[in-house]
Amino acid sequence: MDWMEDIEVVLFDLDGTLYQDKTFYKRYLELLFGQGEHGGRLNEFLADMDALLEGRHTSGIGDWYHPGSDTWTRGTDPASVYRDWLGEEKVVSPHSQPVEIASIYAGDAWSLCGIFAAKYGVKAEQRQQAFQQVRKEMLQGASSFERHHGLYEAIGNLNRLRKRILLTNSPEPSGREFITALACMELFDDIVYGAEKPVGMEHYMSALLANEGLRPEQILSIGDHAWNDLYPVRKLGGRTVWVSPYPSSEPQQWDVRLSTLDELAALLVDLQNTKPIKRVV
Known part of the structure; x- marks a missing residue:
């Protein structure tokens, strides 16, 4: 080159x-969804996360998630087809989505965790606390994290x-x-x-x-x-x-x-x- x-x-x-570190997201999702309203769905969320990361889902890394309509699009083309979590096409007007709800680029495992948090209404304070806890546990050797x-x-x-x-x-x-x-x-x-x-x-x-x-x-x-x-x-x-x-x-x-x-x-x-x-x- x-x-x-x-x-x-x-x-x-x-x-x-x-x-x-290919495992931290499991702990992160556990902290977000291990109890409370969605506690019984943690295994479902973990399975979805694995599918998204491994390319077995209808969406994944490189796609955009739109919290306002709970849909995905592919690439940066504004004319991209909107699809739901099952891959079914949906008619969504860009003007119908609340301006204050920003779309999320699925760039890595951290951002996919952010997508789950946005989809299920996890507050910013709880997300930050979970992030700090996962970071701390990484340095304590509680994950596959390695220097x-x-x-x-x-x-x-x-x-x-x-x-x-x-x-x-x-x-x-x-x-x-x-x-x-x-x-x-x-x-x-x-x-x-x-x-x-x-x-x-x-x-x-x-x-x-x-x-x-x-x-x-x-x-x-x-x-x-x-x-x-x-x-x-x-x-x-x-x-x-x-x-x-x-x-x-x-x-x-x-x-x-x-x-x-x-x-x-x-x-x-x-x-x-x-x-x-x-x-x-």
Whole structure:
């Protein structure tokens, strides 16, 4: 990939990019639905979640969920056909959906959990409490969450680039606590918390282009949530790497499509090796 020679800045995501965990959503849904009004349906929700992630559902990663009409559409085409959870077509006027109920892009397992929460009316405070609890349990070893030392070594060795930057939508101090526990904070030249992606990603990249005198193709964004991490960068002409273990209906073709962190570590080693050694005069 000749374009890697031009890369000067790499933008990293946190969740799903610096670590992968394929089981956390079970605990998250348990905290949301393990008791109360929907407590008896937890196994049903878990089965639906598995089907969505594994490509056995009529919808899944890469699709949009519309809480106002409880329907799904595929891709970013506003003329897309609306379908219910069983895949049946529905006639839905976009103007009939409440403006305050934003559509949700099914970009990763976290956002699918958000879709379940929206569908069944879980309040924002309860969602946040569940999120914090799952994060805490990850770091205590209560899930399949693992630190990927090979990836961190590859990031640390990217010393021929101008900058390595981490942008996460997680707010401080919880984001800082999690990154500190990963023992990877020192790998980055800058860490942006509460990045408000996708809009924040576009703003941040625009600032990089202006302040660093970069061309768009010199910036590479790596992430698992295409709408947040990749679409804004692609829009401005940057390079993109999508890392996701799940099948997807996503229509865009990214510069690189990866499934595992082993593959990402190998790509970063290749990136380092394509860059000429900077000589000090």
